[in-house]
């Protein structure tokens with residue numbers, strides 16, 4: 001039995017196969033309508049979500065399976081003090097696979113150790129969000145035709161932004177990928193990413209404050225929201241929340257073939273006037289998220305492709 005807790009749980013070759021399956025699903029959706037008939041996905045969300053939870057549910061429904069679950073800790077027995085381990089043992093009796101989001105780092109790992117069914121980490125605190133990374137990889141590969149030889153700018157809250165941490169870990173495995181890390185000093189990437197991932201892999205990267213100066217060299221700009229829910233005091237959040245706002249003027253500094261990604265939800269960091277720019281790819285990214293989660297469910301349940 002396999003879980004998906006971290007993007008590195010899958011080799012580069014396995015990720016490649018998974019993205020190819022997701023692409024096949026995108027182009028032949030109806031052929032996959034019954035491959036998970038009779039299977040049940042549990043969505044265990046202790047933290048709010050729109051895209052991740054609904055895309056998992058939509059993915060399983062598109063595969064012919066069913067879904068059950070809860071969308072907040074308060075509507076589960078966590079509110080009465082039940083542990084994650086006991087919850088997943090219980091859910092293992094009802095479902096074939098589970099996607100779990102939890103505010104505490106490491107909670108998906110704890111769940112996987114007690115589980116009798118595959119566990120997918122749908123976000124654990126400020127740590128990892130591997131299925132967002134699969135979404136990001138599919139988006140980049142679909143739009144540019146490659147996952148190597150590119151400069152990626154990551155902008156915003158690089159300290160608490162778990163999607164950033166997962167994406168860096170995944171992308172350092174491809175040749176000639178460079179990073180420009182654009183953040184205020186207080187929101188730089190944590191040392192376990194800077195030292196243990198980027199420096200340890202001899203990856204070319206720089207840490208800067210200016211988005212304008214970075215724009216011309218980027219192939220991908222990955223914008224992120226300042227993560228209000230992870231701040232210890234509101235004053236700091238208010239001071240930092242509008243550090244970067246991508247607008248039409250800034251887009252003029254970018255390459256014609258640069259793409260803007262964002263895991264969403266956005267707050268102010270991308271002006272809505274950018275949405276109509278052909279380089280704005282964040283809603284396409286949402287669509288790719290469902291296909292890639294369909295491919296992941298099939299892979300973890302060892303469901304065969306239809307003939």
Ligand code: CP
Pocket residue numbers: 048049050051052053123132263264265
């Ligand atoms: N990208 C993402 O995780 O969005 P949600 O918080 O809406 O699931």
